Amino acid sequence: MDTTPLRDAYGALLDAAATVADSGEANAVPPAGEWNADQILAHVAIVNAVTIAAVSCVASGANTTYDNRMALxxxxxxxxxxxxxxxxxxxxxxxxxGDALCALGGPMLSEAELDTPVPTVLLSHGAVLVDQLVPLRDLLTGLAEVELPGHRAQLLALLPEGSEVTR
Structure with a gap:
């Protein structure tokens, strides 16, 4: 699996996080119902840990599940x-x-492992988004295409109006 999109998504997220931190807005009060920068990053770190665990289980031949509720x-x-x-x-x-996931999700896993169906539960804002079997490959792709870009945008929304993204 080509992990370039995943690596790029991590780079963009981390650039946004550094921009927010450098602006002094890292702990700014977010809009009602939203997280501050530290909470967003902690959520991402938990999602990453759950993803690393799932990938490692599949690589070791063990059964696994994927559930993001702890990250909420x-x-x-x-x-x-x-x-x-x-x-x-x-x-x-x-x-x-991110480095670990790119290493684990890249050439280490076979196509059969990447296609392994993983019982998955994904929630967002109290709503169930996914409650079904999802191929491991799609969990990694979802990080790159949805999860990380979404949290990048969430971080950048914490910047004051008119702020420039320099990274």
């Missing part, structure tokens, strides 16, 4: 922020997780 839990998000050491630690963690 407020207590867990705050714990990950604290354990990572805040914004800079979260960005480092995400960078390393």
């Amino acid at each position: 839990d407020t207590w867990t998000i705050e714990r990950v922020i604290a354990r990572a050491g805040g914004n800079a630690g979260l960005r480092d963690r995400i960078r390393l997780q």
Whole structure:
């Protein structure tokens, strides 16, 4: 599997996160019902960990599931922020997780492994988006095409009006 789109999505997310952090808006009060930058990054770090676990299980021949509900839990998000050491630690963690996923999802997995159906539950804003079998390949593609770009946009929305994205 070509992981270039995934690597590019991680780069764009991390550039946006650095832009927000450099602007001094990393902990700005987001609109009602939205997360601040640290919460967004912690959510991404949890999603990454769940994805790494699923990929590793498939690579080891074990059965796995994929469930993003823990990545939506407020207590867990705050714990990950604290354990990572805040914004800079979260960005480092995400960078390393992205490297790991690109290495694991690339030439390491066979086509059969990438096509492995994974029981998947995905929620967003309290609504079930997915509750079905999803090929492992589609979980990785979904990160690159939907999850990471969506959170990049969410981070950039925290910048003050008229701010320039420099990265």
